Amino acid sequence: MGEFARTSHHVIGSVTDSQCIVCHDQSTHMAGTVRLIDYDNPGSSIAFSDALSAEAFCLGCHDSDGADGNFVPFEDGGVAVNVAGTWGASHHKSAGQTCLDCHENNHGSEKRKLLSPADTPATSPSLTEEEEGFCYTCHGAGGPASKNIEVDFALLSHHNVAYADQSADGGRVECTDCHNPHAGNHQKPLIDPDEPHLVWTGNEVDFCLRCHDGAPPAGVIFPSTSPGTGYDKSRFSSSTHGLSGSVSCGDCHKAHGSNRESLKTMRYEQSDQVSYSGGGAQYLLCWQCHRENVVVGNEARNAFGTLHDKHVKEKRAPCIECHDPHSGYDSGESGLISFVYPDKHGWNFDLNVSGTTYNLSTAYQDTGTNT
Template sequence: MPWSRQGACRGWWRCDQDHQVQGRAGQEISQTCLECHNSSQEHNNFLRGEHGRNDVACIDCHSLHSADLSRPKMLAKSEPQLCITCHSEMKVDFTRPFRHRVMEGAIKCSDCHNPHGGFDQKQLRASNGTDVACLKCHIDKQGPFVFEHAPLKTEGCTICHIPHGANNPKMLRRDRVFQLCIECHSNVGTVGGPNTPSFHNLNSARYQNCTTCHVKIHGSNTQRFFFR
């Protein structure tokens, strides 16, 4: 919505008519804000999002009258300090050896999550199976591919990776690659009789790093086994 002096005065007058917010429900307070902030997709789902449904009000994050003008969007604090005020359990993940550098300021919480709501439980900026939030940075993993890796297509990046931080390289959910792969890929041959052992002998170090051979694990345009 473009700024105008007349619009600004009308907006402040509307807020001032019900200036006493003490004791009012978060959704009631936010509804006043949404009377003006309603023209973008960013805000359209606020009341049905996790914050709105849990009575987090706009003024819990935005400081209307005493905001530091060096912070954008009249935030009460800068990210990520503002977010970890409530989501304190996330701070531990950002201290792990392999992590997204949120605390260092290289990436913000709102780059991946829409704080104003959405249809996803974690308010991600994309639903499972598309992972637009991840692909904004990891563009080399973006398909479509001729040969898709089905879990990536249907369940998303987080089926293999822990998004905030992990103790394992590449933020993998398991400390050894083959342990992650055999959650879906049984160590049983695809030819021969029932329970025929695969030639992948997982007791051998030769076969314990699947990506030594299956290098294009996110998808390939040339080889259905992701060899290249």
């Protein structure tokens, strides 16, 4: 059969009778109904009449028995992946999806992992049909899923799941780096990026730091434009924000995409010479937790007195000029001050990127005696 010559397939090499009867029961072969061997119930078979009946057959191999290595169905020696262990509690299962909704042909597919439609190769310009484009079939405009995820990845800033984005700057992350379609549900939609077969049971910060720790899992690549090892935020957990227990990544960042830079949920200006207006729209993200009047207004009362007001309003310096919301330069700095101190001057930018010559039009300089 030509299906076994496709890009992904169950049988490796030549198709022999011994390979066929691994799946197909021959006892009533002439009766007109395809019957499949039920490996969880020796001596029994499953009449293949609809997608749901095929699910029971698939899980007969793709369970703990199949994954323990004691059962090797085909001559290539491949061991089945345990899907049954998480499938029963998954959202896809509860929504009525079955194996054949995503893997329509058990013999072979022109896409990886037997994905549907099996007879359409994922070649340019349809490379995404076996990656994010495949997910968008349901999780896109007009799809049966309750949420349109595709629209999020078309926003100004987003994780690089799109093939075009990956080709442009080298950054790469796929839907399956965060989600397992065989396991995720509404309560636990994520996986452990370091152990993709495990459902994530930890908190949001620790999940994000699985990639944003300077040592992302294999396959996750940060864009060539990212600083250092790639958006390393591993110091957040020991920062004032992290230790507070009340600030999580999702308070400031969207997971998939945002119309603001760096996936931000609200406006947070980072450029110099920002004219500050009443109401603080320029730093709306900060004011979700910090009281504007206490920091820069008439009620200003903090370690710097009215100096916040002077810098933000008069000198038009953005918050990030002095503060890094993820961590301070000194891990013990409760104010998240991110100064570096070459030649007893402080400014907030990465010398590895900018070089050692600072520009007074773009950076603040602290020349006081206590710097």
